[in-house]
Amino acid sequence: MNLTQPTLVIESLNHEGRGVAHRDGKAIFVDGALTGETVAYSVYRKKDTFEMAQATRILRASPARVQPRCKHFGVCGGCSLQHMEPSAQIAAKQRVLEDNLAHIGKVKAETMLSPIHGPAWGYRSRARLSVRMVEKKGGVLVGFHERKSSFVAEMTSCDVLPPRISALIPRLRELIMQLTIRDRLPQIEVAATDTVDVLVIRHMAPLAEADQALLRSFADAHHIQWWLQSKGPDTIIPFYPLDAPELAYTLPEFNLVMPFRPSEFTQVNTAVNPVLMRRAMQLLDPQPSERIVDMFCGLGNFTLPIARRAKHVVGIEGSKELVARARQNAERNAIHNTEFRVENLFGISAEHLAALGHFDKMLIDPPRDGAVELVKSLGLDAPRRIVYVSCSPATLARDAAILVHTKGYRLRSAGIANMFPHTAHVESIAVFER
Known part of the structure; x- marks a missing residue:
């Protein structure tokens, strides 16, 4: 063992779960290190403004450090945070969301929501x-x-x-x-799923x-x-077998059965998804008189629960296959107050959005790229409330900056859902009001 390796005190965790420290004006990102720890490290990549390193010894351990449960941790790239106690992981992800909103979006939520979480193990469906x-x-x-x-x-x-x-x-x-x-x-x-x-x-x-x-x-x-x-x-x-039961997940609170093909996107964590759904519905608060739009609707994961409570819901998605599935799922659940459209939301214009008509409220659930063209296209007749479900705090923060500083919304609340325990992935939800 090389006892002359340099040491660092870790200041924070970044969005990839690496420890962050600074030396000689340069940021050093350290794999396997936690906030507050003193570590010896070995650099494996050098750039002008930063270095990538691996913790080789933990000289002073964080109280949040635990023994990784999986024997493959450290070699397998599926998890990056098993050495961190699960509740500390949740707190760290909340800080990542707050930091992104502050530094990228220059915004701060009026209220931080309590984190959503479920089982830490065996969750990945x-x-x-x-x-x-x-x-x-x-x-x-x-x-x-x-x-x-x-x-x-x-x-x-x-x-x-x-x-x-x-x-x-x-x-x-x-x-x-x-x-x-x-x-x-x-x-x-x-x-x-639970049965298939x-x-x-x-x-x-x-x-x-x-x-x-x-x-x-x-x-x-x-x-x-x-x-x-x-x-x-x-x-x-x-x-x-060809006569096997169908692949489907359920949302019992909304009396929904949602069939899907293995290639179609569904949330990985079947315990957290219904809780995230419940929170989204609480924040959106659909009313029987309202016309609501679900942007990036996929196979109808949010559209159909909204439809149980709203007057009319429009689901918009770029994939014609997913739109076809969403229509099938609406029929399967005897929901008749929805319509689904295939639209490229990454290239939508203000004129095109306005042509869709007035919506009282909007839900946005984009992929990691976010919804920058969509939020830029919002006009004077934009929905008074937007619930934004995000799988990337950075693009959420970027889009929040447009909504707050350009479009006249307030960021009423935001919080995380720990969809991927033991990874650095941060799922979040925010509500904006005009």
């Missing part, structure tokens, strides 16, 4: 597992990528996946080793009859459904 044949590792690897690497981590379990899915990892390795095209299977996608587990196998060569028989036997033994993907997402089809 959606995952994309890489598959790689590595002879020197003794066969097939199935898992997430290693940290800072394109290599697949050598995993036998995963504590953030549902236990029954985690238990399949070594069995999948054994199965794929038996397939004739084991070196032509780059990934397996997981989509799990779907595995989508990406195959870059046709499956032989013997391969198909092995997949059927595996499905019967482990009570899963196989779907196949030969090329892009539009080639995903069910394989076995």
